[in-house]
Amino acid sequence: MSTVDLAVVGNGMFGALLDETGRFVWCCMDTYGGDPVFNCLVNNNSNQTGFYDVVLEDFHQSEQLYEGTSTVLITKLSTSNDDVVEIRDFAPRFVHYDRVFRPFQLIRLVRRLKGDPRISIRIRPTFQYNSTDGYQTRGSQHVRFCGPKLTWRVTTNMPIRRVIEETPFLVADEPVIIVFGSDESFTNSLSQVALEFETKTVNYWKQWCNNLTLPVEFQQVLMRAAMTLAMNQSEDCGGFLAALSLGLPLGPFSPSTRDSRVCRLLDECLAMPVLRELGLLDLCKKFLGFAKEICYREEAPQHAYNSWGAPQDTKREWAPYLAGYRGIGEVHHGGSLLEEPREESPETVWQQNAVIYGLLAISLVHAFFDIRLSQELCTPKLCEKLEQYARTACEAFSSRAELYRSFGGTADAVSAPRLPYGAGFFDDDLHFFVCEDLDPEIAPASPRLPVVHTLTSVLCWAAADRLHRIAAHYFRDPVRAEHWQRKALEIHEEICQHAWNPKRGSFTTFWGGSRVGPSILRLAELGFVSPEDSRFRGSVRAFEFDAASCATCLKNAEGESLGEESIMSAFATCFTTNTLLWYSEALRSIGAVTESRRLVEALVQSSKHPGVLAEAVDLRSGEQWGNTPCTSALLSLIRVALRLSRTWREV
Template sequence: MIPPATEKPSLDLAMIGNCSFAALVDKMARIVWCCLPRFDGDPVFHSLLGTRGEVGDGAFAIELEGAVRSEQHYQENTAVVVTRLHDASGNAIEITDFAPRFQTKGRMFRPTAIVRRVRPIAGHPRIRVRCRPRFAYGARDPETTFGSNHVRWVGNGQTLRLTTNAPVTYVRDEIPFLLDAPVSFYLGPDESLTRHPEALCGEFEEETARYWRLWTRRLGLPLEYQDAVIRAAITLKLCTFEETGAIVAAVTTSIPEAADSGRNWDYRYCWLRDAFFVVRALNSLSEMETMENYLRYINNIASMTNGDHVQPLYGIALEKTLVEDQVDLPGYRGMGPVRIGNQAYEHFQHDVYGNIVLAASQAFFDKRLLRQPGVDDFARLEVIGERAFAMHDQPDAGLWELRTRARVHTSSSLMCWAACDRLARIAPTFGLEARAEIWRERAERIRATILEQGWNEKVGAFVESFGGHDLDASLLLIAEVGFLPPRDPRFIATVERIGEKLRRGNHLFRYHAADDFGAPENAFNICTFWYIDALARIGRTEEARDIYETMLSCRNHVGLLSEDTSPGTGEMWGNFPQTYSMVGIINGAVRLSARWEDVV
């Protein structure tokens, strides 16, 4: 039997969106998470984190009576999700979900709207529609009104309108009815549609699918693992907020990193670190638009800071203050708290300066960009570099955002080095040889400091903080950012020590020392992908491929990954879908794939 709505939730979810908002659809075709009007907005559908009311609140379900089996997939090379539900008597329906996105009238059309198209595909199915948005994180039941072709939900500063060619009374009162012809549902702002819902939604589906197929067609794909790479690339694109160029770390909040761990965080914001890795992964596939848009965002960040402290994260519209609070929802599987905002905005995380410069550096060499960066852009980055040089040997909260202690983290110093190193490389493109020499000298000073204080002879590896003795998976980035060549004995030794201490089966933990919440319980997916990359760089390619294929097997049924994986069960934990993890899928494929010229 198909599990009922009371079954504990899982991360077997598909994501739809259009680069302005996103929604998550479970295997039963229930929309269980959707924040409006944008990624960090009010979750009008929030049943993934429970509800304050009765079962079914905070979700948009289209139910087949007596359903016993479901199938779900994406239309090939698109962000359009198809779910089929079957009952024991041979009746079946197909539900197609998407958020419209396509070019029209010389601009991108991406309304804050969800389209759901339902059609009978076998027998004489009976369905029930339960659309129950709630407002103020589930605290407020909306006022409901209706017309001849729509139902409206009013509350908390926004109104949603569901327009349909299904009988409105059946929809409003949740009455089961025989589905004898296709019906469509358009859920969006309180605006009247000018055309029949079935015709309009059909056209929107065709145009949206075409947009995504043309977008995918432009990707420079590796020879192997193409399906995984395409799905990862589309997912990363869906996590961009196109209006400003921001990139969210995930579309959810408070999915715990491990059961009952209290490690519940709100990831619906733009971490400059995570965004850099997204830009870098998409660049490797020749998808330049995301970088161009993100450069607009970080240029705004740089202009706001005036050479002072840069936060590790900002809101998707440049908000600086993201006060962390809790709301009265039960949480994922009842595992609260549910947090909104993120205290990390108050942190000092010095790797952020390197992440900004690294994200921008390709633009100074890539002639494909519509807007070529100039000397003013370089000068703005130099201000970031000045801060990187000043902070390279100062304590911070580190990459993993420790909340109760500060150290001089080796990975933070490494990224400060990367900022200075890349500025030294960019300066000659403008004939600024004197500036290049200054940045080279600064990079060398940081390099000498890391080699002296970040290396622990007794451990036989680089360690997580200057003068420390613990290992940290972020040190696997030493070769990726070019600090040492991959075959340098010190890097090889660090990879080996990390594998010995942090590897559990084919998964890698961030670190082994206890933190503010105790010892980590689950593996952090991006660390496993960093390990895969490092193994391949030092020549252990078959081992890297084996671990990579293990990670592919940990994806859910539609190819998505969350933040963390249980090494024992393979179950996904942490916010979803995690851009870091989807980045790893792309990077691993690019690193490990056979070359096109070997077979073509």
């Protein structure tokens, strides 16, 4: 059975996923969001096309781990007769001529460790989302896989006929070297280049890890999470890819997900303190450069960008030749966060722009307080841009709040948008923030009522609050500081008045509502309330109740209601990993450290490579689901693990 508990190999230009036997099941080599040359992960784990593996005759078991503090993946395959072969996979990344060298190459070395292992090499790329296998041309030591638009080359030191015919052979003492990548010829010794690249890649990541500020505990987990996060950061723009894959469902009864190979801004903008605390200033600087670039563009900021930083406006397309993960659901690629553009109106500004304006202010404020960043990133023009965004967010908030008051408040059951079932139920994704489709079963004849999402409101407050800090600290302008402080206080009071539910003793997802989703768990991190505030403690406990009562998966992948016998077995043990980690951080902040630690440890143990997490996890079986590796989950894991650890003063 296929799984999303996969190892990651990448170098900031592309990423690949490997299963426990060393099979490449996913790889987009030309760009993160491009045509996957290996794609059997979302093709029902096909054994016909879309993969690259080493087949050991009489295979018995496998072992897999990363070499030390590097991204070099080691897979050992053994037979029942104790014949053992070792596979070493990596994507080169190291400093060369004063710049980071990161070619479009996957280098694989196969060595005999014991006995007489007999293997065959199978390289079966596809093109245009599995619609064609292309054709091959060959040379004396290489074979070219040619598609309609792209061509990939395999160069090796073994007879090339073994690759073309997939002929079994005994592994000799000399390592088998295979380089899969861009269509460029090798002019130097293949073995020398491969070994040199491996040594330099290992040394690069070793030095990279030496610069991390690690706590006493969770060191291996944090190092692996940090390296995976670095592999998810696009070197083309500085944004973080939400994940490397697409179409992986969030649970056994969930539909296939949309394309996650885009740079989103919610958790990434909230994670600047997290990156700094771990010593990832370089990643922080690249991302802030990306955020500043967004501010200077003519078009309004949006929630998602492609892997090279351009607006994500491609149409959503069905890939009919991909059967889906375990055959679940149709696979689609491309598509923006909102499928159809809407006209600019106060309501549209509230839904689409208020969130992003607050997020940009929250992230970029860090540049104004760090002398290492301020000299390069901070200018009066940037501050003017942020003030413009803050004004727009505050005006949109005021307009929305006035409309809400004119209705005299709305009931949660009527005003709340319809949210997905199962692991995707909760509102921890911007896709749900902007959703405004009312459930016809709940309110078939209701007028269009105003929906005010609490976290969206808080992000408007954050925009004013951060501008107050910039004006006071960077510009030392008391008039501007007082203006933004007053705005922030007004918004804060309004939110507390309408988002607080005294009956439940908690803040709610929507104003005037009763449900408490995971977005409420972020209020303390944003500084809207203190972790010691009894209102936040009450909100955490209210979330626990709603999570237990609302997480039942009542529909299957086709949207059909399940029978009574199936309902119990389909009880939603699948939660988004990000939700669980934000919940864990909330528990820690209110003093429930033991509960928080148990949850983090359980999530870490769900992966064969601790520190690598997918979008969702089944708490009953520990199985991971969803697109992987999930950037928001990695950031949340780093956040809570750093704060749970003992300090070095306690050693």
